[in-house]
Amino acid sequence: MSGELYRLFYPRSIAVVGASRDPNKIGHILLRNIVSGGFKGKVYPVNPSTDTILGLEAFPSVSSINSEIDVVIVAVPAEKTIEVAEDAGKAGAEFLVVISSGFREVGRIDLEKKLVEVARKHGMRVLGPNIFGYLYAPSGLNATFGPREIKPGRIAFITQSGALGIALMGYSTVEEIGVSSVVSVGNKADIDDADLLEFFGDDPNTSTIILYIEGVEDGKKFLDIASTVSVRKPIIAIKAGRTDVGAKAAASHTGSLSGGPALWEGVLKQAGILQVKDVETAFDYARLFETYSVAAGPSILVITNGGGAGVQATDTLAENGVLLSEPPEEYVNYLRTFLPPYASTRNPVDITGGAPDEHYYLALRKALEIPGIHAVLVLYCQTMTTSPLKTGEAIVRAVEESGSNKPIVAGFIGGSEARKAIDYLIQRHIPAYPTPERAAQALAALYRYARLREAVKRRLDLLRLSGEIHSKIPGELRREILKK
Ligand code: ACO
Numbered sequence: 001m002s003g004e005l006y007r008l009f010y011p012r013s014i015a016v017v018g019a020s021r022d023p024n025k026i027g028h029i030l031l032r033n034i035v036s037g038g039f040k041g042k043v044y045p046v047n048p049s050t051d052t053i054l055g056l057e058a059f060p061s062v063s064s065i066n067s068e069i070d071v072v073i074v075a076v077p078a079e080k081t082i083e084v085a086e087d088a089g090k091a092g093a094e095f096l097v098v099i100s101s102g103f104r105e106v107g108r109i110d111l112e113k114k115l116v117e118v119a120r121k122h123g124m125r126v127l128g129p130n131i132f133g134y135l136y137a138p139s140g141l142n143a144t145f146g147p148r149e150i151k152p153g154r155i156a157f158i159t160q161s162g163a164l165g166i167a168l169m170g171y172s173t174v175e176e177i178g179v180s181s182v183v184s185v186g187n188k189a190d191i192d193d194a195d196l197l198e199f200f201g202d203d204p205n206t207s208t209i210i211l212y213i214e215g216v217e218d219g220k221k222f223l224d225i226a227s228t229v230s231v232r233k234p235i236i237a238i239k240a241g242r243t244d245v246g247a248k249a250a251a252s253h254t255g256s257l258s259g260g261p262a263l264w265e266g267v268l269k270q271a272g273i274l275q276v277k278d279v280e281t282a283f284d285y286a287r288l289f290e291t292y293s294v295a296a297g298p299s300i301l302v303i304t305n306g307g308g309a310g311v312q313a314t315d316t317l318a319e320n321g322v323l324l325s326e327p328p329e330e331y332v333n334y335l336r337t338f339l340p341p342y343a344s345t346r347n348p349v350d351i352t353g354g355a356p357d358e359h360y361y362l363a364l365r366k367a368l369e370i371p372g373i374h375a376v377l378v379l380y381c382q383t384m385t386t387s388p389l390k391t392g393e394a395i396v397r398a399v400e401e402s403g404s405n406k407p408i409v410a411g412f413i414g415g416s417e418a419r420k421a422i423d424y425l426i427q428r429h430i431p432a433y434p435t436p437e438r439a440a441q442a443l444a445a446l447y448r449y450a451r452l453r454e455a456v457k458r459r460l461d462l463l464r465l466s467g468e469i470h471s472k473i474p475g476e477l478r479r480e481i482l483k484k
Pocket of ligand 1: 075077080132161
């Protein structure tokens with residue numbers, strides 16, 4: 001792997017400027033997170049007031065380290081960042097990661113411009129300012145002042161809100177969702193969402209990208225790069241400022257151009273990006289895409305022990321453009337051999353409230369065998385006559401025995417026992433959710449993504465034919481598009 005941001009994510013050495021002696025200060029926490037996170041490269045604290053921090057030799061400046069430095073993390077007050085940038089540039093650093101607040105977001109556009117100017121003069125790229133840092137699990141690198149523990153995985157999260165990013169690091173751990181990377185972009189003075197999308201688009205350690213976005217400076221660059229990435233891996237966006245009042249709040253948060261909600265909806269759709277309203281839905285989708293990225297065909301079967309849950313799922317699927325069709329006759333005839341006469345064999349298949357786990361097993365096992373059924377949504381409502389965990393085990397048994405790779409999504413509704421069954425299913429790579437609506441919405445995302453991706457592919461083909469690929473698509477992606 002190569003690319004402009006390669007050394008940001010695979011640094012050989014990092015200097016932390018403002019590595020405080022005070023364990024409660026941001027610079028100290030950053031250093032501690034890097035050291036204890038398993039990063040294998042060299043780490044140099046920079047603080048003129050001391051000789052050692054956390055057992056590491058400290059240096060008065062970056063240039064005094066006298067060794068090659070790839071990334072300089074800057075955690076000193078905003079006014080001091082310019083001299084730090086000059087010094088880091090002279091020392092030959094490639095990247096400045098500027099944690100400090102006090103720039104564009106408080107009206108100091110001049111200071112932000114100056115920072116970028118100095119960085120450019122020395123050939124450095126800037127992440128930030130006004131960020132909580134970044135994390136890249138494959139390098140064991142946690143250069144944030146967020147939580148230390150994260151579950152490594154394949155979701156990259158790019159966020160314009162630092163607080164949300166930190167909160168999500170905790171959320172992903174609690175929800176057992178693995179992340180490859182969390183990047184706080186803050187004011188995006190230089191490195192922006194598009195640059196990062198390009199990196200993660202090529203990153204073999206990342207399969208899904210989540211964006212929290214308030215606004216972008218260069219809409220064309222964003223659209224072009226996102227389009228070339230979304231045809232290869234799903235991008236999910238939480239677009240803040242979906243309403244006019246929200247858009248105003250977003251503009252005052254990081255000072256970026258937000259654009260109207262309708263405009264954004266169009267841009268995201270054109271770029272092949274799945275827009276979601278909230279963080280929970282973003283992670284619901286990401287959990288699904290961790291296991292499945294392609295829907296093999298349009299016929300979804302819903303199996304449920306509760307009629308209401310089935311109706312809710314049907315509505316949610318329909319609202320997301322997925323309509324249920326009647327099950328094949330072969331399947332209906334099979335169900336009739338073991339289901340009670342009052343069960344419904346239409347779609348949703350209602351195997352009734354008292355359905356034992358064996359009925360779940362039989363209904364699912366057969367559905368996975370029949371070619372005319374392409375995906376299955378299994379819903380379970382907890383009752384006193386059935387066991388959530390046993391039902392979960394029956395689902396896993398059916399999937400494992402069939403060897404099928406059809407998408408299976410589960411919705412388990414109930415109390416703590418249902419929650420345990422959800423965890424059990426997730427650990428066995430079956431996306432599972434606590435409501436029928438969330439399960440149905442996640443499964444529908446697979447179809448939404450397929451439709452978006454097809455539309456983007458067609459648009460890219462047209463662009464290729466007319467030779468209009470935008471000149472701002474840099475590096476490998478551009479070459480890749482042009483050669484197809
Ligand atoms: N080079 C190296 N070290 C220096 C320099 C220098 N030029 N100048 C000062 N230092 C040292 C200081 O002596 C201090 O070390 P010490 O505590 O051992 O004496 C350390 O660097 C830090 O400097 P302070 O002046 O104490 O700064 P402080 O830690 O209070 O604040 C910070 C710095 C954190 C960057 C602050 O200015 C800031 O911007 N905070 C906001 C950060 C933020 O919220 N970012 C957005 C995150 S997103 C979110 O929502 C969470």
